[in-house]
Amino acid sequence: xxxxxxxxxxxxxxxxxxxxxxxxxxxxxxxxxxxxxxxxxxxxxxxxxxxxxxxxxxxxxxxxxxxxxxxxxxxxxxxxxxxxxxxxxxxxxxxxxxxxxxxxxxxxxxxxxxxxxxxxxxxxxxxxxxxxxxxxxxxxxxxxxxxxxxxxxxxxxxxxxxxxxxxxxxxxxxxxxxxxxxxxxxxxxxxxxxxxxxxxxxxxxxxxxxxxxxxxxxxxxxxxxxxxxxxxxxxxxxxx
Amino acid sequence: xxxxxxxxxxxxxxxxxxxxxxxxxxxxxxxxxxxxxxxxxxxxxxxxxxxxxxxx
Numbered sequence: 001x002x003x004x005x006x007x008x009x010x011x012x013x014x015x016x017x018x019x020x021x022x023x024x025x026x027x028x029x030x031x032x033x034x035x036x037x038x039x040x041x042x043x044x045x046x047x048x049x050x051x052x053x054x055x056x057x058x059x060x061x062x063x064x065x066x067x068x069x070x071x072x073x074x075x076x077x078x079x080x081x082x083x084x085x086x087x088x089x090x091x092x093x094x095x096x097x098x099x100x101x102x103x104x105x106x107x108x109x110x111x112x113x114x115x116x117x118x119x120x121x122x123x124x125x126x127x128x129x130x131x132x133x134x135x136x137x138x139x140x141x142x143x144x145x146x147x148x149x150x151x152x153x154x155x156x157x158x159x160x161x162x163x164x165x166x167x168x169x170x171x172x173x174x175x176x177x178x179x180x181x182x183x184x185x186x187x188x189x190x191x192x193x194x195x196x197x198x199x200x201x202x203x204x205x206x207x208x209x210x211x212x213x214x215x216x217x218x219x220x221x222x223x224x225x226x227x228x229x230x231x232x233x234x235x236x237x238x239x240x
Numbered sequence: 241x242x243x244x245x246x247x248x249x250x251x252x253x254x255x256x257x258x259x260x261x262x263x264x265x266x267x268x269x270x271x272x273x274x275x276x277x278x279x280x281x282x283x284x285x286x287x288x289x290x291x292x293x294x295x296x
Contacts, residue, residue, distance in 0.1 A: 007267055007268055007271040022253075041241050041242060042245050044245055045244070045245060045248045048248075048252045052252070095252055095256075098255075099252060102247055106241060106244040207256065211259070211260070211263060214263045214264065214267055217267055218263065221274055222270060225270065225277060228277045228281060232277065235281075235284060236284060
C-alpha cells in the first residue's frame, strides 16, 4: 500500500528557510546589534516587538483589503483569507502588548500606562477579538462573511490611529524613533540596529505568509469535509 | 534587565512556536479526516453500484 504524502510537504523549502531566518534574526539581535546606551540590554526586545507590530498591521491590512473584495465580488475565498489573517494579526498584537508591557516595566517601572500608543493598541486587540467572535457566530456563512467584512473594514480605522498616536498626542513615554522633523524624539537608530530590525521584520513577514497559507488550507479542508459529509448524509441518511 | 529580556523572548517564541505547531497539527488532522471520508464515499459508491439491478 502506497503511503499518503504529508500535506505539509509543500513547506519543505519554507520551513528550513524560516528556521535559518529565526536563528539569523536572534543572532543579529543578541550578538551583532549594539547595546543601547540609555536603555541597556532590554532594548533588544525592540526588534521582535516592532517586527510583531509590523506583522499585525500587515495582517489587518490584508483583512481590510479582503473584506472590501468580498463585499464587491462575493467570493468566499476572500472571506477565508480575511478570517485567517485576522487570527494571525491578533496573535501578533498579543505579542506586541505582552512584550511592550515587559519592556515598559523595565524602562518606565510600570506594567501598563494609559498612554496613547498602548491604549489604541489595546483597542485594536479588542476590535479584532470581536471580529473573530463575529466569525464564530452560528449563522449562515454568507451572513457571517458579510457582517465580518463590514466589521473588518471599520476595525482597520484603528491601525493608522495606533501608528500616528505618538505623533498626534505627543506621548511622553513612547519616543518617535523613525521619520524626521519636529515630531521625532527618540534620537534615531544606529545603522546596525536598523539592519537587524529590517531582517527581523523580513523573517516575521515570511512567518506570516507561512501561517496564512496553512490557515487557508485548513479552512478549505474544513469546507471540503462539510461538503463531503453533506453528500454522505444525502446518500445514506447517516447522522439523521 | 536580563530577566526582562529573557521573559520577553521566551514569550514571543513560545507563542509563535505553539501557534505554529497547533496550525500544523490541525492541518494534518483535517487532511487525514478528508482522506478517510473520501474513502468511505468511494466504498459506498462501490457497494451501491454492486447492489443495484444494473450492477455485476
